[in-house]
Amino acid sequence: PTQGWRYVDHLPADFSDDLLRRDVESGLTAADKWLPPRWFYDRTGSELFEDITRLPEYYPTRCEAEILSAHAAEIMARANGRVLLELGSGSSSKTRLLLDRLTQRGAGSGEGLADGPGYVSVDVSESALRDAAIGLSSEYPDLDITAVRADFTSQLDALPADGPRVVAFLGSTIGNLDPTERGSFLTALRAVLRPGEHLLLGADLVKAPDILVAAYDDATGVTAAFNKNVLRVLDEALDADADPDDFDHLARWDPHRRWIEMRLRARRDLRLHFRDLDLTVALRRGEDIRTEISAKFDRDTLRAELRSAGFVDAGWWTDSRDWFSLSLWRA
Numbered sequence: 001p002t003q004g005w006r007y008v009d010h011l012p013a014d015f016s017d018d019l020l021r022r023d024v025e026s027g028l029t030a031a032d033k034w035l036p037p038r039w040f041y042d043r044t045g046s047e048l049f050e051d052i053t054r055l056p057e058y059y060p061t062r063c064e065a066e067i068l069s070a071h072a073a074e075i076m077a078r079a080n081g082r083v084l085l086e087l088g089s090g091s092s093s094k095t096r097l098l099l100d101r102l103t104q105r106g107a108g109s110g111e112g113l114a115d116g117p118g119y120v121s122v123d124v125s126e127s128a129l130r131d132a133a134i135g136l137s138s139e140y141p142d143l144d145i146t147a148v149r150a151d152f153t154s155q156l157d158a159l160p161a162d163g164p165r166v167v168a169f170l171g172s173t174i175g176n177l178d179p180t181e182r183g184s185f186l187t188a189l190r191a192v193l194r195p196g197e198h199l200l201l202g203a204d205l206v207k208a209p210d211i212l213v214a215a216y217d218d219a220t221g222v223t224a225a226f227n228k229n230v231l232r233v234l235d236e237a238l239d240a241d242a243d244p245d246d247f248d249h250l251a252r253w254d255p256h257r258r259w260i261e262m263r264l265r266a267r268r269d270l271r272l273h274f275r276d277l278d279l280t281v282a283l284r285r286g287e288d289i290r291t292e293i294s295a296k297f298d299r300d301t302l303r304a305e306l307r308s309a310g311f312v313d314a315g316w317w318t319d320s321r322d323w324f325s326l327s328l329w330r331a
């Protein structure tokens with residue numbers, strides 16, 4: 001049998017190296033030091049993230065799965081697409097609840113449709129894309145699967161245009177973008193969609209700060225290990241000498257910006273040497289590197305942002321505690 005899926009690469013082989021260099025050079029030489037969260041997810045970091053999703057304190061993954069289990073049929077019926085296109089698909093684990101509906105609908109209503117159901121996964125990790133596509137192609141033999149290695153913040157126009165499409169952006173990954181980045185991203189996404197296509201968005205909701213902080217500072221230290229792992233990623237990729245033991249993990253709720261920040265705080269005065277970059281970064285004891293923002297939303301502000309990007313409300317679902325939302329937006 002043939003492989004049942006195809007792989008398309010829109011990124012240069014050295015994309016990650018190049019971007020990491022630029023991120024370190026700009027983020028760690030800034031007055032307030034920061035690193036973008038994309039560098040968390042090497043093999044170890046991806047495994048630690050999977051562990052996080054099973055922590056008692058980390059509710060988002062379970063809440064989103066609860067919503068999908070209860071409402072996937074209604075969501076997919078309203079979205080009325082033929083192709084599910086998932087941004088930042090990672091391991092594609094929650095995708096199956098949506099694909100079940102897509103493939104059932106395809107089988108039931110074959111009225112003159114030239115093409116069957118399709119799934120497009122978009123991620124920057126070739127290994128995650130391949131592993132997920134291999135699994136899905138054996139579970140869904142009639143699904144047309146395309147794995148696309150692309151950076152969805154800058155390459156939305158390179159995505160397959162066959163549709164009608166439902167773009168899934170799950171897991172509250174949108175929370176990693178600051179308001180300006182969100183605006184550009186949503187506007188760019190709206191611009192590549194045709195009228196009648198949809199965005200399915202997973203967004204975490206504002207709630208009591210102690211619940212939010214615990215989700216990013218769990219009792220067993222898995223999130224601390226996940227946060228500190230980014231130092232190992234830097235060490236390996238850029239021949240650096242950052243020692244995770246020289247930093248404390250911090251999670252803080254910012255009530256004005258309404259986001260959780262993760263930080264790495266220097267336990268003593270430090271000099272980090274990035275030999276591949278010919279760069280030395282000095283940190284004073286107590287100085288932070290901000291490694292992630294995870295914005296939290298409410299229905300009204302989310303709706304305002306989506307509307308100003310040109311989307312129309314098409315559905316809103318939450319879990320039993322109203323902790324997390326899935327929402328559907330029509331282009």
Ligand code: AVJ
Pocket residue numbers: 052060171172173175176215216223292293294
């Ligand atoms: C995958 C970005 C949605 O912000 O909750 C989990 C990542 N960071 N614990 C989140 C994360 C710390 C996660 N996202």
